Amino acid sequence: MTSSSGSTALGSAALGSRTLGSTSPVWAVPRGTEGIRIMVDGGVARGMTTSECLAGTGLDAVDLDDETAQIWAHQEFVVIRNLLGALGDRPGLGAGIGAHSTLGRTGVIGFMMLAGPTVRAALDRAIPYLALSPTHLRFSLEEGSAGPNGAGIDVASLLAADDEIPADVRTFVVERDLAGLAAALRGAQIDVGITGLETTLGPESAVILGESWGLTADEVRPHAERNRLAITRERLDARLPQGDENTAKLFERQCRELLDDRLARVGVAGQVRSRLRHERESWPSMAEVAGELHIDVRTLRRRLAAERTSFRRLLDEVRHHRALELLALRVPVSEVARELGYSETATFTRTFTRWEGVPPSRARRAVQIERVP
Incomplete structure (x- = not known):
C-alpha cells in the first residue's frame, strides 16, 4: 500500500x-x-x-x-x-x-x-x-x-x-x-x-x-x-x-492526488483555522494543534510564517468571527466571553473594542437596529 x-x-x-x-x-x-x-x-x-x-x-x-x-x-x-x-x-x-x-x-x-x-x-x-x-x-x-x-x-x-x-x-x-x-x-x-x-x-x-x-x-x-x-x-x-x-490502483492514485491537492490548496493556515473552529468552547494550544498534525511546534510556527500568519493571529481571527456570530444571535456578552475562552468579561470587552472600535454591547445594539424592518 x-x-x-x-x-x-x-x-x-x-x-x-x-x-x-x-x-x-x-x-x-x-x-x-x-x-x-x-x-x-x-x-x-x-x-x-x-x-x-x-x-x-x-x-x-x-x-x-x-x-x-x-x-x-x-x-x-x-x-x-x-x-x-x-x-x-x-x-x-x-x-x-x-x-x-x-x-x-x-x-x-x-x-x-x-x-x-x-x-x-x-x-x-x-x-x-x-x-x-x-x-x-x-x-x-x-x-x-x-x-x-x-x-x-x-x-x-x-x-x-x-x-x-x-x-x-x-x-x-x-x-x-x-x-x-x-x-x-x-x-x-x-x-x-x-x-x-x-x-x-x-x-x-x-x-x-x-x-x-x-x-x-x-x-x-x-x-x-x-x-x-x-x-x-x-x-x-x-x-x-x-x-x-x-x-483499484488507478482510483487509489486519484485519491492520493486529491488529498494532497486539497491540503496544499488550504495550506497550514487553513488547517489550523479549521481546528480552532472545530469545537464551540475548545481553544487548543499551539502545542496541541502541532501534536494533532504530527509535527513539532517549531515546524508549525515556521510553516505558518511562510504563509504570512501566526497561530496567535489565527486564534484572534477565529475568536473575532465567532464573537460577531454570537452577538448577532443575541447571546449575552458574558456568555460570549466565556465561550471564547476569556476568564473575565472585561478582558473580552477590551479585545472586542480593539477589533471593532466599539464595545460588544454597542455592537449588539447596532445589529438589533439593522434587523428592525
Whole structure:
C-alpha cells in the first residue's frame, strides 16, 4: 500500500504495520458537500427546509449543487445542530439520516472500494483516505483479536474512533456514519459479514445501530470504550462482485492526488483555522494543534510564517468571527466571553473594542437596529 507523498501537506495519509488508519485529523482536510447533502436530504424528508438545515453554515442550495464546492467539518456540525434543534436529539435520528448514504455519494473513494478486489483490500485502501469521504470517524482495521463479547478467535475488528467529534454532536455522528456505512455497503452488494457490535452509544441508540447491520440486541454491547464491528476473516478475503486490482490502483492514485491537492490548496493556515473552529468552547494550544498534525511546534510556527500568519493571529481571527456570530444571535456578552475562552468579561470587552472600535454591547445594539424592518 502506498502512502500519501505530498511534501507540502500536513497530516498526510500513512499506514502502520499492523493497524491501518488515516493520520489526518477529521478537521484538517476540506471535503466535498456529500455529507451535508445526505443530511439535508434527511432533514427535508422529515419536514425541514433546505434553508433551515443550512442556517449558520455560510452555505446555500447552490453550493450543494456545485460538485467542486468544499466545506469544513465544523460546517457539517452546524447542520447537525440544526437537525437536532428542529427534530429533537433522540436515539435513531442519526441512524435514520445515515440510511440515505450510498458508496456513489462518496465519490472516487467509493469507486475505489467497489474495485476492491476483496473486502480486505477495499478497507485497506479506503481507510487512509477517509478524509475524502463524508465520515468523521477515524477507522482502522485490527486483526488478531476476539470480537465483541469476547467471542471467536477468527474475527477481525473494524474500529471507529469518535474522540475527535465534539461531544454535543457525537452520538448523532456515530449513528449516522456507522449506519451510513451499512447502507452504502448494502446498496453496493458488499457483505462484510458483521457478527457483533460494541459502541460508545447508549442502549437504545446501540440497538437501533445494530439493526442497521442486521444484528440482534444480544449481539450489541452499548457503553463500550470504543466503537468496534466484528468481521469474520473469511469475509475479509471474499472477492467483491466488481473487483479489479488494476482499476483499484488507478482510483487509489486519484485519491492520493486529491488529498494532497486539497491540503496544499488550504495550506497550514487553513488547517489550523479549521481546528480552532472545530469545537464551540475548545481553544487548543499551539502545542496541541502541532501534536494533532504530527509535527513539532517549531515546524508549525515556521510553516505558518511562510504563509504570512501566526497561530496567535489565527486564534484572534477565529475568536473575532465567532464573537460577531454570537452577538448577532443575541447571546449575552458574558456568555460570549466565556465561550471564547476569556476568564473575565472585561478582558473580552477590551479585545472586542480593539477589533471593532466599539464595545460588544454597542455592537449588539447596532445589529438589533439593522434587523428592525
